[in-house]
Amino acid sequence: MRQIVLDTETTGIDPKEGHRIIEIGCVEMINRKLTGNTYHQYINPMREVEEEAIAVHGITNEFLKDKPSFKEIAPAFIEFIKGAELVIHNAPFDIGHMDNEFQINRCSISQTSEVCTVLDTLALARQQRPGQKNNLDALCKVYGVDNAHRTYHGALLDSEILAEVYLWMTGGQTAMSWAHESEGSDPQKKNAPRKVNVSGSLKVVKASADELSNHEAYLDKIEKKSSTVVWRDVSAD
Structure with missing residues (x-):
């Protein structure tokens, strides 16, 4: 169209x-x-x-x-x-x-x-x-x-x-x-998987204690308006 x-x-x-x-x-x-x-x-x-x-x-x-x-x-x-x-x-x-x-x-x-x-x-x-x-x-x-x-x-x-x-x-x-x-130029390939080349190991950056605390406080606010918080359910698993 x-x-x-x-x-x-x-x-x-x-x-x-x-x-x-x-x-x-x-x-x-x-x-x-x-x-x-x-x-x-x-x-x-x-x-x-x-x-x-x-x-x-x-x-x-x-x-x-x-x-x-x-x-x-x-x-x-x-x-x-x-x-x-x-x-x-x-x-x-x-x-x-x-x-x-x-x-x-x-x-x-x-x-x-x-x-x-x-x-x-x-x-x-x-x-x-x-x-x-x-x-x-x-x-x-x-x-x-x-x-x-x-x-x-x-x-x-x-x-x-x-x-x-x-x-x-x-x-x-x-x-x-x-x-x-x-x-792209070939519509048959638009959803094809693409290879990603990564050299070396990926660096994992973990949340700080303050960031985790702020995250939990935000989830508390969500929980007050909802019966469940899916992110906590996932964490519990």
Whole structure:
């Protein structure tokens, strides 16, 4: 299954008020593995970026002056997403802007739905965590995803973060590993045993008395909330 985790940045909120896309960031996953294939593009919107928007993403009008228009980048962008399931947080926002760009630029498609299906991770999060805060920063905290380097919203960075969050939301994180790491060149050998060469003897480092004491104190806390502590059962054997 080919999925494209996608995010956009824009000049403002509503495309009906003339707001445009200024950045697109995408990362590709196949069978829940990152392939390393990405799409990233800044775009000249042919209009001013609102100050409120600049405060969010940090992309200035001066920076965008020499960037290509959406019409120029559209063929390559459409080719990249074609046939994939798009994974987007708050998908109606991004899809609304994308469809607007396709239409006003008279692209080869007029709607994203002509070439892609869409999965909205915000809708998914609301199903899993009703009544709770489900923006991307909140979900990073819930699933332990590091977003400390996220000073501003950026389309490619947010796509990479969302990819990790999505994997946790949908069955656990096995795969911010890359596709080639687990599959290799021969898929028949991906689960084959691998020989490890070890020279000399392995050094065994035992826990100190303080560490053992802290461990027992932690197990005491667990035992207060549970009828049994499996680690003690194993130790007893």
